[in-house]
Amino acid sequence: MALRKDLRILVVDDMAISRQLLVQMLEQIGIGLVTTARDAGEALAMLHTDPADLVICDLNMPGMDGLALLRRLRADRRFCRIGFILTSGEDSAERIAEAWHEGLDRFLPKPFDMQRLVVCLEALSGRI
Numbered sequence: 823m824a825l826r827k828d829l830r831i832l833v834v835d836d837m838a839i840s841r842q843l844l845v846q847m848l849e850q851i852g853i854g855l856v857t858t859a860r861d862a863g864e865a866l867a868m869l870h871t872d873p874a875d876l877v878i879c880d881l882n883m884p885g886m887d888g889l890a891l892l893r894r895l896r897a898d899r900r901f902c903r904i905g906f907i908l909t910s911g912e913d914s915a916e917r918i919a920e921a922w923h924e925g926l927d928r929f930l931p932k933p934f935d936m937q938r939l940v941v942c943l944e945a946l947s948g949r950i
Contacts, residue, residue, distance in 0.1 A: 829947060830855045832874040834865040834891065835909070836883040840932070844878060847939055862886035866894065869901060876946060878930070881910035881917065889921050896925040905946040909934070 833844045833856060841858045848856050857872065859865035861883055869877075877895070879888040886894075888908050895901040908921050911932035918929055928942040 827852055828855065829853055829876060829943070830857075830872075830874045831876045831878060832857050832859060832865060832868060834859045834862060834877060834879040834883075834888070836861055836880065840880065840909075840934075843934055844939075847934060847936055850936070851940060851943075853943075862888070862891035862894075865891060869895075869904075874904060876905035876907065876943075878907045878909060881908055881914075881921070882912060889917060889924065892921060892924050892926060907942050907946070 831848060831853060833841050835841045835844070845856050845858060857868060857874070859868055862879070863886055865877065865879070877891070879891055881888040892906050892908065895904055895906065905927050906925070907928045907930050908918070908926055909930045909932055910918070921929070927946055930938055930942050
């Protein structure tokens with residue numbers, strides 16, 4: 823399955839290095855429509871003005887975490903169909919299971935791996 827080159831992705835992570843690494847990896851595979859947000863609140867504001875097809879979001883962030891952002895998006899008719907990939911270096915099976923229950927599409931463990939990222943994107947690009 824070929825990745826859609828017009829896929830609009832929003833990367834949300836409080837760690838600048840993680841945001842930058844994901845943006846670089848996405849650019850390497852030919853996805854250039856990538857924006858970033860430092861936290862979930864900024865992400866919500868951005869989605870209202872610049873919709874995305876897919877959100878790649880860190881689980882653990884100060885304030886509203888990735889799980890809370892997922893819940894907000896799934897509860898809102900305007901955003902409930904946005905693809906959602908959760909990332910984390912934490913192996914909290916309970917929190918990740920909760921995210922699956924809330925409508926998570928894919929989980930991408932940290933440290934990031936190009937092949938895993940591509941698998942996640944290809945799994946979602948057909949239905950977005």
